[in-house]
Amino acid sequence: MKGHEQIISAGIDIGTSTTKLILSRFTLVNTAGTTQVPRIEITNKEIMYKSSIYRTPLINDTLIDMKAVLKLVEQEYQKAGVRPQDIQTGAIIITGETATKQNAEEMLHLLSEKAGEFLVATAGPDLEGIIAGKGSGAQQRSKEMGKTIANIDIGGGTANIAVYQAGQLCGTCTLHIGGRLIEFENDKVKHVSAPVRRLLKQLGLSVKAGDQAAFEFICPVTKAMARILGNTLKQQLTEEEKVLLLGHPPDWKVPIDQIMFSGGVSECMYGQESSSGPYMDIGVYLAKALQDDPDLRSWEWIPPAETVRATVLGAGTQTTHISGATIQVDPVRLPLKNLPVHQLDMKRNLEDGSNKVMNAIQQAIQVYDPSLEGKNFALYVTGLPFLRFRDVQQLGKWLLEGYKLQPHPSNPIVIVLQDDLAKVLGQTLQAMQSDRDVICIDQILVEQGDYLDIGNKLQSEVVPVVIKTLAFHS
Template structure:
């Protein structure tokens, strides 16, 4: 059995917007004598769009019509109808995620772009998708070594440390190629990002928007700081005084980045790193080339194994198109009327089945759900359960009862019950839930999904000809 599904990825970034279409092959890897094990076995990119500048209105809004038109045109050029797109993801990245209509734009676009196209945003997810899309994930998986990918875009640098298909940690800094815009002809500075303005002030530099540079060297003190912060971010060199200033949300906290030897670069600035040093420094009207050339001669090259990335400027969009959708386990249980679900926040609960005195999680579940009860409105959540590896039937029954009683409030509002487990147990748990719920009550119970508290999840209708549901575990963070 082999099925192909077309997947779209759309990246709306600080400076550029792009789209790819990939073909995902879905296959049963188990033998005839086993329970099916349906996985995405192949990912091929079949269409890459042009790269356009992200259309903005008055600087603080995204031009939705401009983007919708771009998407339509690319579908036409690819010869693919919207109806044939099965899955996909729209990601809004970098500074664009801070525009005032960012959430509405990706929400609308994800509905418009195809059947099960999910909306995503958030610096951590961006870093993970870029690392996977750049090829760093495959490298780590094949070589069995951990790797850090730095995706240096227009507004932000998103770092992700991967070990095979496992994400070790993420980090994000406000460092990118378009933090300073310079006219290539007149060398006049037309834009300084807010954090650069702070840096200029603290370094006592005589620079402001409107300043005409004598040469590119005038920006050296700034570039030096940016490169030092990036070196620091992966555990190299003496910590810059401005390290904290450039942190977007957090640096690496879960690991000692100095221990990881392999590093790769993606993003627009990684593309700039490939250019020769004598190129016109402001050819793109920004500091991308300056930053790229300085990074090429930085301590990172001395201290780390820098791998050539397979994808640079397209890493994030490939990540969105090919790596943001997974499939559920093959033995699951659901009612059709509960599908699809979009943007549900995840509540994570761990079952301590070894410990007979462990507190019931019914109350935990109730308490955690109360957070999502605002202004008398009850919105749905997905209940994510870990610690159910090969339970006894009695433990399974007990677990189902606790879920149903803990989710009492959801049932009162007739919201579908969505349960996701890490371990392969969803079909049995689903049968048990169906038994404990009122007759015909809508529910979904799927397994073999990795997620964390604070993530969001989308679950689509079954992939035709298979028993699996497409799933996207993601973040939805707008700054």
């Protein structure tokens, strides 16, 4: 019933080569009619501030310079005129090779603590691709045009592919293809990364530290990378070519209509960077090889809305969801961070519900708190049939019975519902017992194995929610 509310969201991307930050202002409006139960939506996202692109501060090959990163973020906040406590939502993503550093996880959680009220730590090659595909505009375009678009975000360390069809994610894939996989110093090769060394061996080539950094030596490598990318998009990877695969093979099941490139290397392709310039690596050669590859050229190329900032833009503007407006939460318990999601599918009926609930909670404890240390989880209840009041009471009883299995009653009961039922279920759980706090939110789509962060309650009575993965690839 209030007019509207504004919150500030931050996005921070700590990548293989570069680190950048973005601040945006979200407008939340009740879009339901006056005779309806409120429905709060983000109606506008305005970019307030874009930082410069910084080289990611490293201490050595295996450690991120955490102090320098923190200082960098502080400086940028100052320039933008915001304080960490003004940041009400957003995400930090640690991407590419940086995610393999020894202190990557520590870095991420430290920054998430220090740089905002509710700033979510995220990592994982699939998530990088998904977020970049949203930041580059590929997802939006596929939705508008009804086409299948693959967004290929190529940074320093990895190429993250996300395929969207009519706005829906169809699959992802990550490859060891990036500008910084071979580094130069004074026209000589300084470093060749491990996956590229494996590729070189396969191709029968030799590029090693100290070699001349000449185009003719590098060209066969970047050409091979372009070929492998093309075959990945067509899902025709040979066994040998899988040498560059990071994680699972491509998993989309639809042919791709159009492709879009984002990330630092795409900056070179769209002419913003002309020489290997400040980065001293194969980025420019790679860009050229991609542009010349006949296979890749056979698709229609769509210029991205954002190139090097696609991931940070996605992290800052596309990761926050808003819960339903009728929810039941205990404000002192918020924010809640890094909760693993366990799904309880009721399969559209309440038959045998007691067992279904009990089994799900038992499983969740086994998986996420095997040594019973009190690690909490979010129970995601889906497939509920139409519930009468007595059904809600019944469900509440089953849940409380199940939650007795949890060894630490000081943890709140966290329940996420797909359907609009959080308020009544939350109230029911509270009416039935007063020992445990209840956080019950709804109208959020998550999946088994996702992680969930729930932010502070906003004036509009909703909570911001970020759904993410936390996978540090090695």
